[in-house]
Amino acid sequence: MAQSFERDRILASPVPPLGFLAPNVPDRVYGPPEPWRPKVRPVALILALLSWAVIVAVVVLVVFRQSEGGASTAEAGAASKLNLYLLRTQARYMLGVRELFAGSPLSNDQQTYMQAQALNVGTVEQRLRFVVLAGELQGADEALNQLAKLEELIKQRKQKVTQQQQSDLRILRELYTDYQHFRYHAPSVGDSERQQLRKDLDWFGDLALAPRGAREQRDVIIAVAGAPVVVGLQVEPPDPERRQEILGEGKFLAASVLGFFVLVLTLGFFGFVGLILFFLLVALGKLRGGVRCGTSPAGVYVETFALWMVLFIVVGLGLSQLPLGEYHLLVSGVVELFTLLVLLWPVLRGVPWRTVREDVGLNLGRLPIVEPFAGIACYIMALPMLVVGLILMLLLQALQQSLTGGSGPSPDDFNTPVSPGHPIVVYLASGGWGLRLQVLFVASIVAPIVEETMFRGVLYRHLRELTHWIERVTSVVFSALVSSFIFAVIHPQGLTAVPMLMSLAFGFVMAREWRGTLLPGMVAHGINNGVVLMLSILILGD
Secondary structure (H helix, E strand, O other): OHHHHHHHHHHOOOOOOOHHHOOOOOOOOOOOOOOOOOOOOHHHHHHHHHHHHHHHHHHHHHHHHHHOOOOOHHHHHHHHHHHHHHHHHHHHHHHHHHHHOOOOHHHOHHHHHHHHHHHOOOOHHHHHHHHHHHHHHHOHHHHHHHHHHHHHHHHHHOOOOOHHHHHHHHHHHHHHHHHHOOOOOOOOOOHHHHHHHHHHHHHHHHHHOOOOOOHHHHHHHHHHHOHHHHHHHOOOOOOHHHHHHHHHHHHHHHHHHHHHHHHHHHHHHHHHHHHHHHHHHHHOOOOOOOOOOOOOOOHHHHHHHHHHHHHHHHHHHHHHOOOOHHHHHHHHHHHHHHHHHHHHHHHHOOOOHHHHHHHHOOOOOOOOOOHHHHHHHHHHHHHHHHHHHHHHHHHHHHHHHHHHOOOOOOOOOOOOOOOOOOOOHHHHHHOOHHHHHHHHHHHHHHHHHHHHHHHHHHHHHHHHHHHOOOOHHHHHHHHHHHHHHHHHHOOOOOHHHHHHHHHHHHHHHHHHHHHOOOHHHHHHHHHHHHHHHHHHHHHHOO
16 A cells, blocks of 8 residues: 555656656555655756746736726727616616615615716716716706716817717707706607617617606696696606606616625625634534645646646637627637646646546545535635625725825716626627527536636646645645636736635635535536626616
8 A cells, every 4th residue: 555655656746747758667666655745856847937937927918908008999899888788787776776765765866866976977978878867866957967068078078979979969958958848748859869869878768768757846837837838848757658667677676686685695694604614613623625735746737727828818819810700609618618628738748637637626526416515505605705805805996096096087088987897798788698698608607617627626736736745724825815816817807806706716715625526616606607697687688
């Protein structure tokens, strides 16, 4: 038994090289196995340093690209679309809360409008939509006031305005002028102009064309101007059914978001209790870890991870140049799965495939039937860590604002604000169910398999093997921090989302370290992405 262990240890030495570089393993090993001590081989050291140089270069490139001020036309267009969908969601939610809690302080239009002022930023398209929200919350006078401010700002900034935007400005001015004079059927706006407003401003166009009317002011107008004048002014809402449908969408959204928030709080409470119990059992030695270190090559796995990062970038750039049509996400997901062929690199370097699978965690675990439930438990226990990530994100944002001496982009700036969201949500908001299913396939199946294999499998194994000779807790914490940071920073949500992504990654690391297999982490990862995507479809969809 001792001889077999020592043979395995030598075979899994820091560098199983190719061909003539293969280690010379004696046929027999005599005596008890010696304690493991890190061995540095020149070839392994050079390859490991080169691999880390590649990884650091990719991370720096991503950070620089996310932090630089400029963006390509395509990126700016995607960011603008994302902001429009987020604006629509926020407006729906505000009006939904007002309707859901009608009669309570939460339904105060003045207070809601004060909160909505933060939405009056960004492009002309965004500001036109804010005009509609202002008209809904504060009436036609405020809508016309905001229109006048927007037109003046366009002149001051010499902002280029398209013919379509100029037409929308004119139609809104005519529309709210009619409303200002209690002509809620808007005789100044023709059918073609109404269709244009609905097309250009989507949900906001529908909202603008379905005002509440002035029923509550009817008696006042009669007392001042007389009943015949009221009939001529048309104070009744022109399309009450459509208005109720529009407000009903917001009401449903608000109820769904609040219900989801309550569910997350409940699960977060149980997750917090579970997290305390988990660490208590670990401290008492009642939980057996699943990652065994000291017999696997550290260097070969960082080489594998570096190869994957390069391959992932090259494949992504290549696919972006191909006319893949409506199935581009499906094709991208399948191709992404094939990037896992880099796992053959350790085999080419001399590590048996069985060893690679065990090292990376591509197995069913100690109790295959339990592993998926362990993934669910780890995800719930990760929810309190998400709260910590959110707090850190807010603190970093506050620090950034204090260092820059401002609170973000100027409200007089027409540039597209940067939203910490994944660009893929544009597909969820605007695409049909065929496209949405492709997104769910990529995000909830492909991404958990590939990312867990490479980050919690390959990279985490390298880091644990590299540091396993130090105290175990220190090794786990260090490996979790490094692998989670790289995982978070290469995601396209932006640098402000790094703390939250890292907190999620800690939960996946916990599953990996506890169970040994990647299966629980894949389950937790898939659940998280699936929940986020379904919630995004719910709140952003048409």
